[in-house]
Amino acid sequence: MQGPLSGIVVLDLSRALAGPHGAQMLGDLGAHVIKVEHPSGDESRGWGPPFVGPDQEISTYFLAANRNKRSITVDMKSDEGRELIERLVRQSDVLIENFRTGVLDRLGLSFGRLHELNPRLVILSITGFGHDGPEGGRPGYDQIAQGEAGLMSLTGPSRDEPYRVGASIADLLAGIHGAYGVVAALYERERTGRGRVVRTSLLASVVGVHSYHGTAWTVGGRVPGAGGNHHASIAPYGAFRCADGMIQIAVANEGQWRKVATLLDIDPEITKYTTNRDRFAYRDELIADMEKALAVHGRAHWLAALGELGVPAGAIRSIDEVYAWDQVRSQGLLVTVDHPVLGPIELPGPPLRFETPDGFETPDGFETPDGFETPEGSNGEDPHRHTPPPALGQDNDAVLDWLREREQTEEGRRE
Structure with missing residues (x-):
């Protein structure tokens, strides 16, 4: 060929x-x-x-x-x-x-x-x-x-x-x-x-490849900075601690947010968490609330539960684990x-x-x-x-x- x-x-x-x-x-x-x-x-x-x-x-x-x-x-x-x-x-x-x-x-x-x-x-x-x-x-x-x-x-x-x-x-x-x-x-x-x-x-x-980081400044007038393991524009979207380590959860729309909130027993309609704009403004509080709920179980439990809901989530693999992955x-x-x-x-x-x-x-x-x-x-x-x-x-x-x-x-x- x-x-x-x-x-x-x-x-x-x-x-x-x-x-x-x-x-x-x-x-x-x-x-x-x-x-x-x-x-x-x-x-x-x-x-x-x-x-x-x-x-x-x-x-x-x-x-x-x-x-x-x-x-x-x-x-x-x-x-x-x-x-x-x-x-x-x-x-x-x-x-x-x-x-x-x-x-x-x-x-x-x-x-x-x-x-x-x-x-x-x-x-x-x-x-x-x-x-x-x-x-x-x-x-x-x-x-x-x-x-x-x-x-x-x-x-x-x-x-x-x-x-x-x-x-x-x-x-x-x-x-x-x-x-x-x-x-x-x-x-x-x-x-x-x-x-x-x-x-x-x-x-x-x-x-x-600055993408939205570039337009945050060129159009929005805001200088973006390091946000650790969390997204610069979307919440919740990042790495979260649970009972035995960290998992990643990426919530890109309101439907996904309601599923995650219900799973973690967080009221999805609470004012500070209603929309992505609200959640981002209160991101530190949101992360704390989520990690408090996630601390009850380990990674395998939460990845399985999130997978059943169709919410994007994943492990954080080492390089050897990546190449061993089927x-x-x-x-x-x-x-x-x-x-x-x-x-x-x-x-x-x-x-x-x-x-x-x-x-x-x-x-x-x-x-x-x-x-x-x-x-x-x-x-x-x-x-x-x-x-x-x-x-x-x-x-x-x-x-x-x-x-x-x-x-x-x-x-x-x-x-």
């Missing part, structure tokens, strides 16, 4: 997390992704703990963002390296980079030059704070962007204790937004025949790959599923790209397997062979 992006070649010059995550998303959709690394390797190969493998040399951080890719090593500062990149650019559909502004220019690989080499090339450029503006080109990492983009001010127990989001959400959002922009540019290219530059940044990606596994959110050193390992899987009109679903990834053998150590009998994150430079020879074959085919067409 062909993936939605089957036949698309992605030249991934990025490193760390934002760019690699975006490239991995394109690879999950069937694109052929060539990861270009400095001979010393992507710096995330050294990020940990935890490290795994016989010599504890493999970074689980790197494994998270580089499935379905081929790795080649190139010194882009050398004449030979730049020549190889130019050859690859001519055969690629997409180039992803997250260098600091001006680095590619100094290497002789400006966006103008890249489009001279390949007018159909879609370029995804990810920066920390944008490539222009008063602070354009400023370097940025995830936590810095979370703070600068206001996310930390919305996260934590109070305004006085800003917290970072536990996941590297600025990086991941930048990768997601970047992949989304690439797909749009590829669609546009079908009409125009030309590529374009797609730009995003860690800053833009976080500000881009529902997560049923959604394809874990994929098994055969790593050449580690053997069969499970990786967090892609968040999208694709079905044909007759209901056939691709079971586990997409076909190995034309011109490449199934990677050593993987199940060669199954063309739908995801491929493991590559060892540094493991595909140097395979990519060069593929490149020469493409160039020869192109030359033959011109003749």
Whole structure:
């Protein structure tokens, strides 16, 4: 089965997390992704703990963002390296980079030059704070962007204790937004025949998901702040203590509120709790009243009772519990790959599923790209397997062979 992006070649010059995550998303959709690394390797190969493998040399951080890719090593500062990149650019559909502004220019690989080499090339450029503006080109990492983009001010127990989001959400959002922009540019290219530059940044990606927090200020004139584990606009909506821990309850309408109030023996028509506006104004009292009632029983009791009423509620799971959960596994959110050193390992899987009109679903990834053998150590009998994150430079020879074959085919067409 062909993936939605089957036949698309992605030249991934990025490193760390934002760019690699975006490239991995394109690879999950069937694109052929060539990861270009400095001979010393992507710096995330050294990020940990935890490290795994016989010599504890493999970074689980790197494994998270580089499935379905081929790795080649190139010194882009050398004449030979730049020549190889130019050859690859001519055969690629997409180039992803997250260098600091001006680095590619100094290497002789400006966006103008890249489009001279390949007018159909879609370029995804990810920066920390944008490539222009008063602070354009400023370097940025995830936590810095979370703070600068206001996310930390919305996260934590109070305004006085800003917290970072536990996941590297600025990086991941930048990768997601970047992949989304690439797909749009590829669609546009079908009409125009030309590529374009797609730009995003860690800053833009976080500000881009402010949503109602943003309009609270831009329209409502109120500066939102951290509300702990409770919603900024809806009550009751958050985490509540019961006899043996915490559960989450999300009440989004008045019908749900009446069900919860009746279950907890709270009068739903009491003036201070009648509407969401009232309940939010008296939120602290509401939380206290609810937790007093919830203290009588444990989590299992309340989750079952709320489930019977059709009220959204849930546990707060640890990461190991999430990956052991049958529902997560049923959604394809874990994929098994055969790593050449580690053997069969499970990786967090892609968040999208694709079905044909007759209901056939691709079971586990997409076909190995034309011109490449199934990677050593993987199940060669199954063309739908995801491929493991590559060892540094493991595909140097395979990519060069593929490149020469493409160039020869192109030359033959011109003749």
